[in-house]
Amino acid sequence: MSGDRATPSSGQQAAAPTIFGINSSVAVTIVLVLPIIFTLAIYPNSFNLSWNEGRGGFIFAMAFIAAELIGTRQPVSKKKFLVVASLAAIAIAYFAALQFGLQDSIREAGLSYGIRKEVIGSWTFMWDFAVMALFVGASLAVLFGRKWYKIAPAGVIYLAGSAVILSLDAFFPYDSLGPLQVIVPGYLQIDQAVVRFIDANIMAIGKGNVATAHGNMLVLSGLHGPFVLQVFWPSAGVHSMIIYTLVMLAFLLKMEIPLKRKLIYFAIGTFGTVTVNIIRIISLTMYALIVTVNPREWEAFHSVAGEIMFLPWLGIYLGIVMYVEGRRIRRLHNQQQASATPAS
Numbered sequence: 001m002s003g004d005r006a007t008p009s010s011g012q013q014a015a016a017p018t019i020f021g022i023n024s025s026v027a028v029t030i031v032l033v034l035p036i037i038f039t040l041a042i043y044p045n046s047f048n049l050s051w052n053e054g055r056g057g058f059i060f061a062m063a064f065i066a067a068e069l070i071g072t073r074q075p076v077s078k079k080k081f082l083v084v085a086s087l088a089a090i091a092i093a094y095f096a097a098l099q100f101g102l103q104d105s106i107r108e109a110g111l112s113y114g115i116r117k118e119v120i121g122s123w124t125f126m127w128d129f130a131v132m133a134l135f136v137g138a139s140l141a142v143l144f145g146r147k148w149y150k151i152a153p154a155g156v157i158y159l160a161g162s163a164v165i166l167s168l169d170a171f172f173p174y175d176s177l178g179p180l181q182v183i184v185p186g187y188l189q190i191d192q193a194v195v196r197f198i199d200a201n202i203m204a205i206g207k208g209n210v211a212t213a214h215g216n217m218l219v220l221s222g223l224h225g226p227f228v229l230q231v232f233w234p235s236a237g238v239h240s241m242i243i244y245t246l247v248m249l250a251f252l253l254k255m256e257i258p259l260k261r262k263l264i265y266f267a268i269g270t271f272g273t274v275t276v277n278i279i280r281i282i283s284l285t286m287y288a289l290i291v292t293v294n295p296r297e298w299e300a301f302h303s304v305a306g307e308i309m310f311l312p313w314l315g316i317y318l319g320i321v322m323y324v325e326g327r328r329i330r331r332l333h334n335q336q337q338a339s340a341t342p343a344s
Helices: 026-042 055-068 078-100 102-112 117-150 153-169 182-200 238-254 259-291 296-337
Strands: 205-213 217-223 225-230
Touching: 026 055, 026 078, 026 117, 055 117, 055 153, 055 296, 078 102, 078 117, 102 117, 117 153, 117 238, 153 238, 182 205, 182 217, 182 259, 205 259, 217 259, 225 259, 225 296, 238 296, 259 296
Parallel strands: none
Antiparallel strands: 205 217, 217 225
């Protein structure tokens, strides 16, 4: 038995790496979310939850980054940390410059490229998400090298996916992107059937045919009068399905589990995301039938309904997958220990 090298006992754990006296995972998380915190401080009114009307998605990106990085035991050199701090300063400078004419220049450039005024917000916020995606991705590559995507990919993918969705909404607004619009009639038929069932069997929510779907149109006759919805692919939750696909694939990529289990988790999550999208459309319909037909009040609910349903669902589902797999791995480890023959 060698006595010249100390080894930790079974109840001991190696100390977490630090940088400048701070836990390295906490320090890295802080510097990566610093541009978001800065933007929240100077543009607080832009942090609503509507995916194409503000920077509310930054809050969820921050949660993804923190969830993946806090608690990791990856050592980080001071030199790399300072490089990332410099990148953070550049990102902060971009957001600071927006109020000094940069945002106007971005808006004018979009109009010159043919972006409609009605969706110019998608164009301008697209650049915010693109800048943050580049910053976070470059910072993780500096900190952790080529395998960064196995450590903390979700935040980058969420930001990049949001930028892509905003670009699609800017360049192909409303129903101009046919392939993404194709699912809308099916969703509205389901919505019509559910709403009519509620009206006939649970509670009166309107007069006559409370909901009638024609293509991407939904004609409602509720307690407060008629209301007509014209649904396009973003409102049908296509953007949430794309975000789910990207984040889930990144999440499963870093998990060391059999391919069959990955496919099962992905299929369950896909079904869950579709269900959440249908519930969202039904809730918007019920809001118009029961609460109000005032366009401004209905739009206020519409602007937050998607995010307050989809993003918590995604976070809860990922947490469930991690919990289930954690228990499975611990059980297998205990079984292996129990069946192993103690060394003499």
